Amino acid sequence: MIGDVELARRGDKEAFIRLMRMLELSLYQTAKAFLHSDEDCADAMQETALRAYRSVRSLKNPEYLKTWIVRILINECKRVLEKKRNIVPLQPEYEPAMMDPGYARFELRELVDRLEAPQRSVVLLYYYGGLTVKEIAEELNVPEGTIKSRLYKAREILGTQYDRLSKGAENL
Protein backbone atom coordinates (compact mmCIF):
# COMPACT_ATOMS: atom_id res chain seq x y z
CA MET A 1 0.00 0.00 0.00
CA ILE A 2 2.80 2.41 0.90
CA GLY A 3 4.32 1.80 -2.54
CA ASP A 4 1.06 2.71 -4.23
CA VAL A 5 0.78 5.85 -2.12
CA GLU A 6 4.23 6.91 -3.33
CA LEU A 7 3.23 6.20 -6.93
CA ALA A 8 -0.03 8.10 -6.51
CA ARG A 9 1.85 11.06 -5.09
CA ARG A 10 3.95 11.10 -8.25
CA GLY A 11 0.83 11.26 -10.38
CA ASP A 12 0.21 7.57 -11.07
CA LYS A 13 -3.52 7.44 -11.65
CA GLU A 14 -3.77 3.66 -11.61
CA ALA A 15 -2.04 3.51 -8.23
CA PHE A 16 -4.47 6.07 -6.88
CA ILE A 17 -7.42 4.04 -8.17
CA ARG A 18 -6.01 0.86 -6.58
CA LEU A 19 -5.77 2.66 -3.25
CA MET A 20 -9.28 4.00 -3.52
CA ARG A 21 -10.68 0.56 -4.37
CA MET A 22 -8.95 -0.84 -1.30
CA LEU A 23 -10.46 1.84 0.92
CA GLU A 24 -13.89 2.04 -0.72
CA LEU A 25 -15.72 -0.22 1.70
CA SER A 26 -14.34 1.57 4.73
CA LEU A 27 -15.25 4.89 3.16
CA TYR A 28 -18.76 3.69 2.40
CA GLN A 29 -19.30 2.47 5.96
CA THR A 30 -17.89 5.73 7.30
CA ALA A 31 -20.26 7.71 5.08
CA LYS A 32 -23.15 5.59 6.37
CA ALA A 33 -22.39 6.89 9.85
CA PHE A 34 -23.55 10.29 8.64
CA LEU A 35 -25.84 9.78 5.68
CA HIS A 36 -29.00 7.77 5.18
CA SER A 37 -29.10 7.00 1.51
CA ASP A 38 -26.64 5.30 -0.79
CA GLU A 39 -27.18 8.14 -3.22
CA ASP A 40 -25.84 10.63 -0.68
CA CYS A 41 -22.98 8.29 0.25
CA ALA A 42 -22.06 8.02 -3.42
CA ASP A 43 -22.10 11.82 -3.76
CA ALA A 44 -19.77 12.23 -0.80
CA MET A 45 -17.47 9.44 -1.92
CA GLN A 46 -17.23 10.76 -5.46
CA GLU A 47 -16.30 14.22 -4.31
CA THR A 48 -13.82 12.71 -1.89
CA ALA A 49 -12.14 10.76 -4.68
CA LEU A 50 -11.86 13.88 -6.83
CA ARG A 51 -10.51 16.05 -4.04
CA ALA A 52 -8.07 13.41 -2.90
CA TYR A 53 -6.80 12.91 -6.45
CA ARG A 54 -6.27 16.61 -6.89
CA SER A 55 -4.18 16.96 -3.77
CA VAL A 56 -2.67 13.54 -3.10
CA ARG A 57 0.73 14.93 -4.03
CA SER A 58 0.63 17.15 -0.97
CA LEU A 59 0.28 14.16 1.34
CA LYS A 60 3.54 13.91 3.21
CA ASN A 61 3.21 10.72 5.22
CA PRO A 62 1.98 7.71 3.23
CA GLU A 63 0.88 5.93 6.40
CA TYR A 64 -1.68 8.70 6.98
CA LEU A 65 -3.44 8.07 3.68
CA LYS A 66 -6.55 6.46 5.14
CA THR A 67 -6.83 9.05 7.91
CA TRP A 68 -6.41 11.79 5.35
CA ILE A 69 -9.06 10.45 2.98
CA VAL A 70 -11.49 9.70 5.81
CA ARG A 71 -11.12 13.34 6.90
CA ILE A 72 -11.97 14.55 3.41
CA LEU A 73 -14.93 12.19 3.34
CA ILE A 74 -16.30 13.37 6.67
CA ASN A 75 -16.11 16.97 5.45
CA GLU A 76 -17.96 15.97 2.31
CA CYS A 77 -20.61 14.11 4.32
CA LYS A 78 -21.16 17.22 6.38
CA ARG A 79 -21.47 19.28 3.23
CA VAL A 80 -24.06 16.89 1.85
CA LEU A 81 -25.96 17.13 5.12
CA GLU A 82 -25.75 20.89 5.14
CA LYS A 83 -26.96 21.04 1.58
CA LYS A 84 -29.88 18.80 2.28
CA ARG A 85 -30.51 20.35 5.70
CA ASN A 86 -30.57 16.88 7.05
CA ILE A 87 -29.90 15.77 10.58
CA VAL A 88 -26.98 13.60 11.51
CA PRO A 89 -28.70 10.30 12.14
CA LEU A 90 -27.88 10.02 15.79
CA GLN A 91 -31.49 9.52 16.88
CA PRO A 92 -32.72 5.95 17.16
CA GLU A 93 -34.32 4.78 13.94
CA TYR A 94 -35.46 1.43 15.20
CA GLU A 95 -35.01 -0.79 18.18
CA PRO A 96 -32.30 -3.41 17.98
CA ALA A 97 -33.88 -6.65 16.89
CA MET A 98 -32.75 -10.08 17.89
CA MET A 99 -32.00 -12.36 15.00
CA ASP A 100 -33.40 -15.80 14.70
CA PRO A 101 -30.93 -18.01 16.60
CA GLY A 102 -31.41 -20.73 14.05
CA TYR A 103 -30.05 -18.51 11.26
CA ALA A 104 -26.72 -20.15 10.56
CA ARG A 105 -25.20 -17.84 7.97
CA PHE A 106 -24.72 -14.41 9.37
CA GLU A 107 -22.06 -11.82 9.64
CA LEU A 108 -21.20 -9.47 12.44
CA ARG A 109 -21.75 -6.67 9.96
CA GLU A 110 -25.43 -7.46 9.93
CA LEU A 111 -25.54 -7.12 13.70
CA VAL A 112 -23.88 -3.72 13.44
CA ASP A 113 -26.67 -2.66 11.09
CA ARG A 114 -29.19 -3.56 13.78
CA LEU A 115 -27.64 -1.39 16.46
CA GLU A 116 -29.36 1.80 17.46
CA ALA A 117 -28.24 4.67 15.25
CA PRO A 118 -26.04 6.46 17.84
CA GLN A 119 -24.16 3.26 18.65
CA ARG A 120 -24.00 2.21 15.02
CA SER A 121 -22.46 5.55 13.98
CA VAL A 122 -19.78 5.24 16.62
CA VAL A 123 -18.98 1.64 15.64
CA LEU A 124 -18.77 2.56 11.96
CA LEU A 125 -16.47 5.51 12.58
CA TYR A 126 -14.32 3.59 15.07
CA TYR A 127 -13.89 0.32 13.21
CA TYR A 128 -14.24 1.36 9.58
CA GLY A 129 -13.17 4.98 9.65
CA GLY A 130 -10.30 4.27 12.01
CA LEU A 131 -11.07 7.35 14.10
CA THR A 132 -10.13 7.53 17.76
CA VAL A 133 -12.71 8.12 20.48
CA LYS A 134 -11.52 11.69 20.76
CA GLU A 135 -11.83 12.26 17.01
CA ILE A 136 -15.32 10.78 16.90
CA ALA A 137 -16.32 13.04 19.77
CA GLU A 138 -15.06 16.05 17.81
CA GLU A 139 -16.79 15.03 14.60
CA LEU A 140 -20.13 14.29 16.23
CA ASN A 141 -19.84 17.17 18.68
CA VAL A 142 -20.55 14.83 21.59
CA PRO A 143 -18.49 14.46 24.81
CA GLU A 144 -15.78 11.80 24.76
CA GLY A 145 -17.41 10.04 27.69
CA THR A 146 -20.61 9.62 25.68
CA ILE A 147 -18.68 8.09 22.79
CA LYS A 148 -16.90 5.69 25.12
CA SER A 149 -20.21 4.73 26.66
CA ARG A 150 -21.82 4.15 23.25
CA LEU A 151 -18.87 2.09 22.09
CA TYR A 152 -18.94 0.01 25.28
CA LYS A 153 -22.68 -0.55 24.98
CA ALA A 154 -22.39 -1.44 21.29
CA ARG A 155 -19.68 -4.00 22.01
CA GLU A 156 -21.79 -5.48 24.77
CA ILE A 157 -24.84 -5.85 22.52
CA LEU A 158 -22.78 -7.22 19.67
CA GLY A 159 -21.05 -9.68 22.00
CA THR A 160 -24.30 -10.97 23.46
CA GLN A 161 -25.95 -11.37 20.08
CA TYR A 162 -22.87 -12.88 18.49
CA ASP A 163 -22.63 -15.51 21.24
CA ARG A 164 -26.30 -16.38 20.97
CA LEU A 165 -26.12 -16.68 17.20
CA SER A 166 -22.93 -18.72 17.33
CA LYS A 167 -24.50 -21.15 19.77
CA GLY A 168 -27.64 -21.29 17.69
CA ALA A 169 -25.57 -22.09 14.62
CA GLU A 170 -23.64 -24.80 16.44
CA ASN A 171 -26.86 -26.46 17.55
CA LEU A 172 -28.23 -26.76 14.03
Add this chain to the structure above:
Amino acid sequence: MNEQLWGRKIQSELDSSSIALPALVRDRMDGVYSQLPDFATKRANRKRILWASACVILLLAGIFAMGFVSPAMAKVLRQIPVIGSAFQTVGDAGIQHAVERGLASTVDQTVEDEGVAVTLDQVIYDGTRLSIGILHSSDITILIPGSSEMIRADGREINASMGGSTKALADGMTATIYKFTPTEPLPERFKLDFHFNEVSMNKDGRSEKIAGNWWFTTPVVKITEGVTVTPFDPPLIREHDGIRIAVTEVTTTPLTTQVAFELVEPAMFDSMLPGREVVPKGEIVVDHRLDYELLDSNGLSLEPLSMSWSQKAGEPAKVVALFAPVTMDVQSFTLRTIDRVDKMRSRGDGSFDGASTPQISYAELPLDTPISVKQGEAGEIVFKSILFEKDQTWIEYEVRGTEPYIQDGAWWLENDEGEQYRFDRYDRTRVSQDSYDYKVKLPAIPSNESLKVAVYQIKSDERKKQLDIQLPLNR
Protein backbone atom coordinates in the same frame (compact mmCIF):
# COMPACT_ATOMS: atom_id res chain seq x y z
CA MET B 1 -14.48 -12.66 26.28
CA ASN B 2 -12.97 -9.51 27.78
CA GLU B 3 -13.62 -6.17 26.13
CA GLN B 4 -10.18 -5.81 24.57
CA LEU B 5 -10.28 -9.24 22.99
CA TRP B 6 -13.84 -8.71 21.85
CA GLY B 7 -12.87 -5.37 20.32
CA ARG B 8 -10.17 -7.10 18.28
CA LYS B 9 -12.62 -9.81 17.29
CA ILE B 10 -15.06 -7.20 16.03
CA GLN B 11 -12.31 -5.51 14.01
CA SER B 12 -11.23 -8.82 12.53
CA GLU B 13 -14.77 -9.91 11.69
CA LEU B 14 -15.61 -6.60 10.07
CA ASP B 15 -12.38 -6.58 8.07
CA SER B 16 -13.11 -10.01 6.67
CA SER B 17 -16.77 -9.27 6.02
CA SER B 18 -17.85 -10.27 2.55
CA ILE B 19 -20.21 -7.35 1.98
CA ALA B 20 -19.74 -5.41 -1.24
CA LEU B 21 -20.46 -1.86 -2.20
CA PRO B 22 -24.06 -1.29 -3.27
CA ALA B 23 -24.37 -1.30 -7.05
CA LEU B 24 -25.30 2.37 -7.12
CA VAL B 25 -22.17 3.38 -5.23
CA ARG B 26 -20.02 0.93 -7.23
CA ASP B 27 -21.30 2.45 -10.45
CA ARG B 28 -20.70 6.02 -9.37
CA MET B 29 -17.17 5.32 -8.13
CA ASP B 30 -16.27 3.56 -11.38
CA GLY B 31 -17.55 6.65 -13.16
CA VAL B 32 -15.22 8.88 -11.15
CA TYR B 33 -12.20 6.67 -11.74
CA SER B 34 -12.77 6.57 -15.46
CA GLN B 35 -12.88 10.35 -15.64
CA LEU B 36 -9.80 11.13 -13.60
CA PRO B 37 -7.39 13.05 -15.79
CA ASP B 38 -3.86 11.86 -16.41
CA PHE B 39 -0.79 13.54 -15.09
CA ALA B 40 1.32 12.70 -18.11
CA THR B 41 4.88 11.48 -17.74
CA LYS B 42 7.40 11.43 -20.51
CA ARG B 43 8.22 7.84 -21.24
CA ALA B 44 10.76 8.24 -23.98
CA ASN B 45 13.79 9.02 -21.87
CA ARG B 46 12.33 7.92 -18.54
CA LYS B 47 13.69 11.05 -16.91
CA ARG B 48 11.52 12.30 -14.16
CA ILE B 49 9.25 14.95 -15.55
CA LEU B 50 6.38 16.28 -13.57
CA TRP B 51 3.28 17.45 -15.33
CA ALA B 52 0.57 19.48 -13.80
CA SER B 53 -2.28 20.61 -15.93
CA ALA B 54 -5.04 23.07 -15.54
CA CYS B 55 -6.89 20.71 -17.86
CA VAL B 56 -7.90 19.06 -14.61
CA ILE B 57 -10.09 22.01 -13.88
CA LEU B 58 -11.68 21.84 -17.29
CA LEU B 59 -12.28 18.15 -16.97
CA LEU B 60 -13.81 18.51 -13.55
CA ALA B 61 -16.04 21.25 -14.84
CA GLY B 62 -17.19 18.79 -17.47
CA ILE B 63 -17.75 16.10 -14.89
CA PHE B 64 -19.85 18.41 -12.76
CA ALA B 65 -21.79 19.50 -15.81
CA MET B 66 -22.59 15.86 -16.46
CA GLY B 67 -23.62 15.41 -12.87
CA PHE B 68 -22.60 11.75 -12.85
CA VAL B 69 -26.22 10.85 -12.78
CA SER B 70 -26.67 7.32 -14.00
CA PRO B 71 -29.26 7.71 -16.73
CA ALA B 72 -32.33 5.59 -16.62
CA MET B 73 -31.59 2.57 -18.72
CA ALA B 74 -33.99 1.15 -21.28
CA LYS B 75 -32.42 3.42 -23.86
CA VAL B 76 -31.28 1.80 -27.01
CA LEU B 77 -27.56 1.60 -27.47
CA ARG B 78 -27.54 2.32 -31.11
CA GLN B 79 -29.17 5.57 -31.92
CA ILE B 80 -28.45 7.88 -34.75
CA PRO B 81 -26.28 10.60 -33.24
CA VAL B 82 -26.33 14.12 -34.49
CA ILE B 83 -23.17 13.99 -36.54
CA GLY B 84 -21.05 17.11 -36.24
CA SER B 85 -22.56 18.15 -32.92
CA ALA B 86 -19.87 17.18 -30.39
CA PHE B 87 -17.73 20.28 -30.77
CA GLN B 88 -20.73 22.62 -30.79
CA THR B 89 -22.15 20.98 -27.71
CA VAL B 90 -19.21 20.79 -25.39
CA GLY B 91 -16.38 22.66 -27.09
CA ASP B 92 -14.55 25.51 -25.38
CA ALA B 93 -14.44 29.03 -26.84
CA GLY B 94 -11.60 28.13 -29.22
CA ILE B 95 -13.21 24.99 -30.55
CA GLN B 96 -16.53 26.78 -31.05
CA HIS B 97 -14.75 29.51 -32.96
CA ALA B 98 -12.94 27.02 -35.18
CA VAL B 99 -16.20 25.20 -35.89
CA GLU B 100 -17.88 28.46 -36.88
CA ARG B 101 -15.10 28.99 -39.41
CA GLY B 102 -15.63 25.48 -40.79
CA LEU B 103 -12.18 24.31 -39.78
CA ALA B 104 -13.13 21.15 -37.85
CA SER B 105 -13.09 17.85 -39.75
CA THR B 106 -16.21 15.74 -39.46
CA VAL B 107 -15.19 12.07 -39.40
CA ASP B 108 -18.50 10.26 -38.77
CA GLN B 109 -16.90 6.88 -38.10
CA THR B 110 -18.81 4.44 -35.91
CA VAL B 111 -17.24 1.38 -34.32
CA GLU B 112 -19.43 -1.19 -32.64
CA ASP B 113 -18.07 -3.90 -30.41
CA GLU B 114 -19.79 -6.00 -27.76
CA GLY B 115 -23.02 -4.29 -28.74
CA VAL B 116 -21.68 -0.84 -27.84
CA ALA B 117 -21.47 1.71 -30.62
CA VAL B 118 -19.27 4.80 -30.40
CA THR B 119 -18.95 7.44 -33.10
CA LEU B 120 -15.80 9.44 -33.75
CA ASP B 121 -17.51 12.67 -34.69
CA GLN B 122 -14.97 15.45 -35.19
CA VAL B 123 -11.24 16.09 -35.04
CA ILE B 124 -9.17 19.24 -35.14
CA TYR B 125 -5.45 19.92 -34.77
CA ASP B 126 -3.81 23.34 -35.02
CA GLY B 127 -0.25 22.64 -33.93
CA THR B 128 -0.99 23.48 -30.29
CA ARG B 129 -3.61 20.92 -29.36
CA LEU B 130 -5.48 17.97 -30.77
CA SER B 131 -9.20 17.81 -29.98
CA ILE B 132 -11.30 14.72 -30.58
CA GLY B 133 -15.10 14.76 -30.30
CA ILE B 134 -17.06 11.54 -29.89
CA LEU B 135 -20.73 10.65 -29.51
CA HIS B 136 -22.04 7.71 -27.57
CA SER B 137 -25.00 6.51 -25.58
CA SER B 138 -25.38 8.17 -22.19
CA ASP B 139 -25.62 4.68 -20.72
CA ILE B 140 -21.92 4.09 -21.15
CA THR B 141 -18.85 5.66 -19.62
CA ILE B 142 -15.62 5.33 -21.55
CA LEU B 143 -12.79 4.13 -19.32
CA ILE B 144 -9.81 6.09 -20.56
CA PRO B 145 -6.44 4.38 -20.42
CA GLY B 146 -4.25 7.53 -20.58
CA SER B 147 -3.08 9.72 -23.40
CA SER B 148 -0.15 7.66 -24.65
CA GLU B 149 -2.23 4.49 -24.78
CA MET B 150 -5.17 6.28 -26.35
CA ILE B 151 -3.79 8.12 -29.37
CA ARG B 152 -1.10 7.49 -31.96
CA ALA B 153 0.21 9.56 -34.85
CA ASP B 154 1.41 7.43 -37.77
CA GLY B 155 1.58 4.47 -35.42
CA ARG B 156 3.66 6.22 -32.73
CA GLU B 157 2.28 6.84 -29.27
CA ILE B 158 1.75 10.53 -28.50
CA ASN B 159 2.95 11.88 -25.19
CA ALA B 160 0.57 14.64 -24.17
CA SER B 161 -1.18 16.26 -21.26
CA MET B 162 -4.85 15.58 -21.48
CA GLY B 163 -8.15 17.13 -20.51
CA GLY B 164 -11.71 16.84 -21.60
CA SER B 165 -15.33 17.55 -21.00
CA THR B 166 -18.62 15.80 -21.50
CA LYS B 167 -22.26 16.72 -21.63
CA ALA B 168 -25.49 14.85 -22.20
CA LEU B 169 -27.37 15.62 -25.39
CA ALA B 170 -31.04 14.98 -25.96
CA ASP B 171 -32.32 11.49 -26.74
CA GLY B 172 -29.97 9.57 -24.48
CA MET B 173 -26.76 10.55 -26.26
CA THR B 174 -23.67 12.15 -24.81
CA ALA B 175 -20.94 14.24 -26.45
CA THR B 176 -17.43 13.95 -25.09
CA ILE B 177 -14.35 15.89 -26.13
CA TYR B 178 -10.80 14.81 -25.34
CA LYS B 179 -8.16 17.53 -25.65
CA PHE B 180 -4.49 16.64 -25.93
CA THR B 181 -1.58 19.06 -25.72
CA PRO B 182 1.36 17.12 -27.20
CA THR B 183 4.82 17.61 -25.71
CA GLU B 184 6.32 17.46 -29.23
CA PRO B 185 4.78 18.88 -32.42
CA LEU B 186 2.87 16.40 -34.54
CA PRO B 187 3.38 16.12 -38.32
CA GLU B 188 1.55 18.42 -40.73
CA ARG B 189 -0.42 15.38 -41.88
CA PHE B 190 -0.70 12.13 -40.01
CA LYS B 191 -2.80 9.05 -39.54
CA LEU B 192 -4.50 9.32 -36.14
CA ASP B 193 -5.34 6.17 -34.21
CA PHE B 194 -7.72 6.79 -31.34
CA HIS B 195 -8.74 3.84 -29.24
CA PHE B 196 -9.87 2.45 -25.90
CA ASN B 197 -10.56 -1.04 -24.68
CA GLU B 198 -13.11 -0.77 -21.91
CA VAL B 199 -16.41 0.91 -21.19
CA SER B 200 -18.67 0.85 -18.19
CA MET B 201 -22.31 0.11 -18.91
CA ASN B 202 -24.79 1.62 -16.49
CA LYS B 203 -27.90 -0.51 -16.40
CA ASP B 204 -30.73 -0.42 -13.88
CA GLY B 205 -28.52 1.37 -11.37
CA ARG B 206 -25.79 -1.23 -11.76
CA SER B 207 -22.49 -0.88 -13.50
CA GLU B 208 -20.97 -3.51 -15.71
CA LYS B 209 -17.57 -3.29 -17.32
CA ILE B 210 -17.37 -4.36 -20.92
CA ALA B 211 -14.03 -5.17 -22.51
CA GLY B 212 -13.81 -4.63 -26.23
CA ASN B 213 -11.86 -2.90 -28.91
CA TRP B 214 -13.00 0.49 -30.11
CA TRP B 215 -10.35 1.58 -32.56
CA PHE B 216 -10.70 4.53 -34.91
CA THR B 217 -8.34 5.58 -37.64
CA THR B 218 -8.62 8.83 -39.54
CA PRO B 219 -6.30 11.16 -41.42
CA VAL B 220 -5.63 14.50 -39.75
CA VAL B 221 -4.34 17.61 -41.46
CA LYS B 222 -2.99 20.41 -39.33
CA ILE B 223 -4.77 23.73 -39.74
CA THR B 224 -2.49 26.21 -41.46
CA GLU B 225 -4.99 28.92 -42.36
CA GLY B 226 -4.82 31.72 -39.84
CA VAL B 227 -1.89 30.20 -37.94
CA THR B 228 0.92 32.56 -36.98
CA VAL B 229 3.97 31.52 -35.00
CA THR B 230 6.07 34.24 -33.40
CA PRO B 231 9.31 32.88 -31.93
CA PHE B 232 11.41 35.02 -29.59
CA ASP B 233 15.11 34.28 -29.86
CA PRO B 234 16.55 35.44 -27.58
CA PRO B 235 13.52 35.06 -25.29
CA LEU B 236 11.68 38.07 -23.86
CA ILE B 237 12.61 38.12 -20.19
CA ARG B 238 11.28 39.79 -17.06
CA GLU B 239 12.53 39.28 -13.51
CA HIS B 240 11.04 40.46 -10.24
CA ASP B 241 10.84 39.17 -6.66
CA GLY B 242 12.79 36.04 -7.53
CA ILE B 243 10.44 35.21 -10.41
CA ARG B 244 11.95 34.95 -13.89
CA ILE B 245 9.81 34.56 -16.99
CA ALA B 246 11.34 34.01 -20.42
CA VAL B 247 8.80 33.88 -23.25
CA THR B 248 10.04 31.79 -26.16
CA GLU B 249 7.07 31.65 -28.52
CA VAL B 250 3.54 32.80 -29.17
CA THR B 251 1.27 30.94 -31.56
CA THR B 252 -2.09 32.25 -32.68
CA THR B 253 -4.52 29.97 -34.49
CA PRO B 254 -8.25 30.00 -35.12
CA LEU B 255 -8.47 27.46 -32.26
CA THR B 256 -6.00 28.68 -29.69
CA THR B 257 -3.60 31.33 -28.52
CA GLN B 258 -0.56 29.60 -27.07
CA VAL B 259 2.19 31.22 -25.04
CA ALA B 260 5.29 29.14 -24.28
CA PHE B 261 7.71 30.33 -21.63
CA GLU B 262 10.33 29.21 -19.17
CA LEU B 263 9.72 29.92 -15.52
CA VAL B 264 11.85 30.16 -12.42
CA GLU B 265 9.80 30.74 -9.28
CA PRO B 266 10.60 30.81 -5.56
CA ALA B 267 9.61 27.74 -3.56
CA MET B 268 6.71 29.65 -1.95
CA PHE B 269 4.76 29.27 -5.20
CA ASP B 270 5.12 25.50 -5.37
CA SER B 271 2.24 24.43 -3.17
CA MET B 272 2.58 20.82 -4.26
CA LEU B 273 6.10 20.55 -2.89
CA PRO B 274 6.19 17.00 -1.49
CA GLY B 275 8.83 17.83 1.11
CA ARG B 276 6.73 20.51 2.71
CA GLU B 277 6.88 20.48 6.49
CA VAL B 278 3.80 19.24 8.26
CA VAL B 279 1.94 22.23 9.65
CA PRO B 280 0.20 21.70 13.00
CA LYS B 281 -3.45 20.77 12.69
CA GLY B 282 -5.80 23.72 12.46
CA GLU B 283 -3.07 26.23 11.61
CA ILE B 284 -3.81 28.57 8.73
CA VAL B 285 -1.24 28.88 5.95
CA VAL B 286 -1.29 31.25 3.01
CA ASP B 287 -0.89 29.40 -0.27
CA HIS B 288 0.57 31.26 -3.27
CA ARG B 289 0.25 30.11 -6.87
CA LEU B 290 1.33 31.92 -10.03
CA ASP B 291 -1.29 32.33 -12.70
CA TYR B 292 -1.26 34.26 -15.96
CA GLU B 293 -3.58 36.38 -18.04
CA LEU B 294 -3.13 37.40 -21.63
CA LEU B 295 -4.35 40.86 -22.58
CA ASP B 296 -4.93 41.96 -26.15
CA SER B 297 -3.98 45.41 -27.41
CA ASN B 298 -7.35 46.73 -26.19
CA GLY B 299 -6.61 45.57 -22.66
CA LEU B 300 -9.17 42.77 -22.78
CA SER B 301 -8.28 39.45 -21.24
CA LEU B 302 -8.44 36.29 -23.37
CA GLU B 303 -10.29 33.37 -21.81
CA PRO B 304 -7.78 30.94 -20.27
CA LEU B 305 -8.21 27.35 -21.51
CA SER B 306 -5.52 25.27 -19.87
CA MET B 307 -1.95 25.30 -18.67
CA SER B 308 0.63 22.56 -18.52
CA TRP B 309 4.21 22.54 -17.40
CA SER B 310 7.18 20.21 -17.31
CA GLN B 311 10.44 20.43 -15.48
CA LYS B 312 13.71 18.56 -15.43
CA ALA B 313 15.85 18.70 -12.32
CA GLY B 314 18.03 21.82 -12.26
CA GLU B 315 16.31 23.48 -15.22
CA PRO B 316 13.59 26.12 -15.45
CA ALA B 317 10.03 24.84 -15.77
CA LYS B 318 8.64 24.90 -19.29
CA VAL B 319 5.12 26.27 -19.24
CA VAL B 320 2.58 26.15 -22.05
CA ALA B 321 -0.45 28.35 -21.43
CA LEU B 322 -3.43 28.11 -23.77
CA PHE B 323 -6.00 30.85 -24.19
CA ALA B 324 -8.99 31.38 -26.45
CA PRO B 325 -8.21 32.57 -29.98
CA VAL B 326 -8.24 36.24 -30.90
CA THR B 327 -11.04 37.16 -33.22
CA MET B 328 -9.95 40.69 -33.98
CA ASP B 329 -6.82 42.09 -35.54
CA VAL B 330 -4.30 42.21 -32.73
CA GLN B 331 -0.71 43.43 -33.08
CA SER B 332 0.55 42.47 -29.66
CA PHE B 333 -0.31 40.85 -26.36
CA THR B 334 0.66 41.51 -22.78
CA LEU B 335 1.41 38.50 -20.61
CA ARG B 336 0.57 39.42 -17.03
CA THR B 337 1.47 37.41 -13.94
CA ILE B 338 -0.99 36.99 -11.09
CA ASP B 339 -0.19 35.96 -7.53
CA ARG B 340 -3.19 33.79 -6.61
CA VAL B 341 -3.52 33.60 -2.84
CA ASP B 342 -5.63 31.15 -0.87
CA LYS B 343 -5.88 30.61 2.84
CA MET B 344 -5.61 26.95 3.75
CA ARG B 345 -6.22 25.19 7.05
CA SER B 346 -3.84 22.34 7.90
CA ARG B 347 -5.20 18.91 8.68
CA GLY B 348 -1.93 18.13 10.43
CA ASP B 349 -0.94 15.35 8.04
CA GLY B 350 0.55 17.38 5.22
CA SER B 351 -2.79 18.10 3.56
CA PHE B 352 -4.98 21.18 3.69
CA ASP B 353 -8.57 22.36 3.45
CA GLY B 354 -9.63 25.67 2.00
CA ALA B 355 -10.14 28.07 4.88
CA SER B 356 -12.12 30.75 3.08
CA THR B 357 -15.83 30.41 2.55
CA PRO B 358 -17.05 32.50 -0.37
CA GLN B 359 -19.63 35.10 0.60
CA ILE B 360 -22.86 35.31 -1.34
CA SER B 361 -24.90 38.45 -1.72
CA TYR B 362 -28.51 38.60 -2.89
CA ALA B 363 -30.36 41.27 -4.81
CA GLU B 364 -33.91 41.48 -6.10
CA LEU B 365 -34.00 41.03 -9.86
CA PRO B 366 -36.26 43.59 -11.50
CA LEU B 367 -37.68 42.47 -14.82
CA ASP B 368 -37.74 45.79 -16.59
CA THR B 369 -34.59 47.74 -15.74
CA PRO B 370 -30.91 46.78 -15.69
CA ILE B 371 -29.40 46.15 -12.31
CA SER B 372 -25.77 46.18 -11.23
CA VAL B 373 -24.60 43.87 -8.43
CA LYS B 374 -21.19 44.07 -6.78
CA GLN B 375 -19.00 40.99 -7.05
CA GLY B 376 -16.64 41.89 -4.24
CA GLU B 377 -13.17 43.24 -4.98
CA ALA B 378 -13.26 41.77 -8.47
CA GLY B 379 -15.91 44.10 -9.88
CA GLU B 380 -19.58 43.98 -10.76
CA ILE B 381 -22.13 42.20 -12.89
CA VAL B 382 -24.83 44.06 -14.80
CA PHE B 383 -28.05 42.21 -15.65
CA LYS B 384 -29.43 43.84 -18.78
CA SER B 385 -32.48 41.86 -19.82
CA ILE B 386 -34.52 38.76 -19.11
CA LEU B 387 -36.76 36.94 -21.56
CA PHE B 388 -39.18 34.23 -20.43
CA GLU B 389 -39.99 31.55 -22.99
CA LYS B 390 -41.95 28.35 -22.72
CA ASP B 391 -38.95 26.02 -22.55
CA GLN B 392 -36.18 28.31 -21.36
CA THR B 393 -35.26 31.68 -19.97
CA TRP B 394 -32.72 34.00 -21.58
CA ILE B 395 -30.66 36.51 -19.64
CA GLU B 396 -28.22 39.05 -21.03
CA TYR B 397 -25.54 40.32 -18.70
CA GLU B 398 -22.11 41.88 -18.64
CA VAL B 399 -19.29 41.48 -16.17
CA ARG B 400 -16.84 44.29 -15.47
CA GLY B 401 -13.76 43.81 -13.38
CA THR B 402 -10.45 42.10 -12.90
CA GLU B 403 -11.57 38.44 -12.91
CA PRO B 404 -14.01 38.26 -15.84
CA TYR B 405 -13.67 34.51 -16.35
CA ILE B 406 -14.50 33.83 -12.73
CA GLN B 407 -17.16 36.52 -12.45
CA ASP B 408 -19.04 35.36 -15.55
CA GLY B 409 -20.30 32.12 -14.03
CA ALA B 410 -20.42 33.05 -10.34
CA TRP B 411 -24.14 33.69 -9.97
CA TRP B 412 -27.56 32.05 -10.16
CA LEU B 413 -31.23 32.91 -9.72
CA GLU B 414 -33.42 31.89 -6.81
CA ASN B 415 -37.15 32.12 -6.22
CA ASP B 416 -38.93 32.76 -2.91
CA GLU B 417 -39.00 29.05 -2.10
CA GLY B 418 -35.21 28.85 -2.40
CA GLU B 419 -35.39 26.95 -5.69
CA GLN B 420 -32.25 27.68 -7.68
CA TYR B 421 -31.93 28.20 -11.41
CA ARG B 422 -28.38 27.51 -12.51
CA PHE B 423 -26.53 27.02 -15.77
CA ASP B 424 -23.31 25.47 -16.95
CA ARG B 425 -20.71 27.12 -19.08
CA TYR B 426 -21.96 25.48 -22.26
CA ASP B 427 -25.27 27.31 -21.88
CA ARG B 428 -23.49 30.64 -22.02
CA THR B 429 -22.43 32.52 -25.15
CA ARG B 430 -20.22 35.57 -25.28
CA VAL B 431 -21.93 38.06 -27.53
CA SER B 432 -19.26 40.74 -27.85
CA GLN B 433 -15.53 40.56 -28.40
CA ASP B 434 -14.81 44.03 -27.06
CA SER B 435 -16.56 43.58 -23.74
CA TYR B 436 -17.50 40.71 -21.42
CA ASP B 437 -21.13 40.55 -22.52
CA TYR B 438 -22.93 37.22 -22.35
CA LYS B 439 -26.24 35.64 -23.14
CA VAL B 440 -27.18 32.61 -21.07
CA LYS B 441 -29.94 30.05 -21.28
CA LEU B 442 -31.54 29.02 -17.99
CA PRO B 443 -34.36 26.56 -17.41
CA ALA B 444 -37.93 27.73 -17.93
CA ILE B 445 -39.05 30.04 -15.12
CA PRO B 446 -42.65 31.21 -14.59
CA SER B 447 -42.66 34.89 -15.49
CA ASN B 448 -44.71 35.75 -12.40
CA GLU B 449 -42.12 34.38 -9.99
CA SER B 450 -40.37 36.79 -7.69
CA LEU B 451 -36.71 36.32 -8.44
CA LYS B 452 -33.53 37.30 -6.73
CA VAL B 453 -30.02 36.95 -8.00
CA ALA B 454 -27.33 35.30 -5.86
CA VAL B 455 -23.80 36.54 -6.56
CA TYR B 456 -20.53 35.26 -5.19
CA GLN B 457 -18.20 37.89 -3.76
CA ILE B 458 -14.86 37.41 -5.50
CA LYS B 459 -11.49 38.66 -4.38
CA SER B 460 -9.06 40.23 -6.80
CA ASP B 461 -5.58 38.77 -6.71
CA GLU B 462 -2.47 40.89 -7.07
CA ARG B 463 -1.18 41.51 -10.57
CA LYS B 464 2.61 41.65 -10.66
CA LYS B 465 2.86 44.37 -13.24
CA GLN B 466 6.65 44.50 -12.92
CA LEU B 467 6.57 41.16 -14.76
CA ASP B 468 4.34 42.38 -17.61
CA ILE B 469 5.81 41.34 -20.94
CA GLN B 470 4.77 42.91 -24.24
CA LEU B 471 4.62 40.27 -26.96
CA PRO B 472 4.70 41.77 -30.48
CA LEU B 473 3.27 39.44 -33.10
CA ASN B 474 4.37 38.59 -36.62
CA ARG B 475 1.49 39.83 -38.73
